[in-house]
Amino acid sequence: MQYRFEMAVDLSVPLSNDMPVYPGDPSPLFRRVKTLENDGVNITSMTLGSHTGTHLDAPLHFIEGGRSVDRIPVGSFAAEGTVVDVSRLEAGSGVTVEDLGGQLKSSCEGRVIIVYTGCSERWGDSSLNSNYTYLTDEAAEFLVGSRARGVGIDFLSVEKFGAAQPSVHRTLLGAGLFIIESLNSRVKEFIGRRFLLVAAPLRLANGDAAPCRALAVPITD
């Protein structure tokens, strides 16, 4: 078994001033505050939310007294991933246990399950920001039962937009799983393939979440 680091694929979305964010989240602002021309050096000031762009939710996002992002053992951030393809569902659908289950034949223990909804193909189309494909409560419970280490998705949230209660987050985070949101559409390249997902969030002290650069490292025999 070989990890092909040199063939790693970037699963992160770019951070820029016009990037999509979850409705109500802080507006991102990236601004060059020193330039080669004026100051002899390029330096950028970054303002963003802990859930802006590709990021990892820690239990503290929704669980009182839950683990913060700086307290998750870093060994957790490199794990085999499995991509489940539910992109045949219409945008705005709820992903059911049946949608997931048939594709998860081997054990999920210790793995990060990435749900490819296809919504990422329309990243930047604001009509999707409140109408993306999400996990049902039962699907979240199934993933907890499967002993996955974490769950990823290729759009803004695992939760139905406007849900009365954040029950999917609570189910996953409450069971100690982490959640990676806003992965990009290249996750589809790993459907049916073995890969190592590396997604280590910034070490934000007492952070409810933090942005990360997510990489997929192909694994070959």
Place this chain on the structure above:
Amino acid sequence: MQYRFEMAVDLSVPLSNDMPVYPGDPSPLFRRVKTLENDGVNITSMTLGSHTGTHLDAPLHFIEGGRSVDRIPVGSFAAEGTVVDVSRLEAGSGVTVEDLGGQLKSSCEGRVIIVYTGCSERWGDSSLNSNYTYLTDEAAEFLVGSRARGVGIDFLSVEKFGAAQPSVHRTLLGAGLFIIESLNSRVKEFIGRRFLLVAAPLRLANGDAAPCRALAVPITD
């Protein structure tokens, strides 16, 4: 050869309001803008510089038309590391070729060379922020000649504080090496040991640098 992901060590410094930053860099501000108590959810707003905390400098930091952090192939961000121990030098010294050379017996090609100055043991001691151990021009040229992929250091900068010209940065970045600054003192645990360094900066569009979570993954036979 085995990568022991489950034994990964965090080489990053925590991001917090009272963290040290390079003199003149933007002041970091991390602020919880929504709370479980008031809003039913924890969300944080983050303001920081592209060079705040553990971060990776791209050529664009000092090279006109140089590569930005989002244009470096992501496979570069996982590479074997080698730690060079120069902590016997007094803080504020310049690291010479002789200091490095004797410890780099095998080829450096494709590796990230991490210089352990020991200054990280005094992270937070502001008297060091303008008097840390740095690389001499000759040491930078030696590292370029050794065909290293990148250079890391366990304090704010590889450059002498107040240098008239950023010649060490220009030498390294101009030759296409990246630079990782503000690694923490745990790099010393890898002196003489094989490990994979994983340090993938945020995907900041056109970024001169970006913060990263840096991990050391032990390699065993």
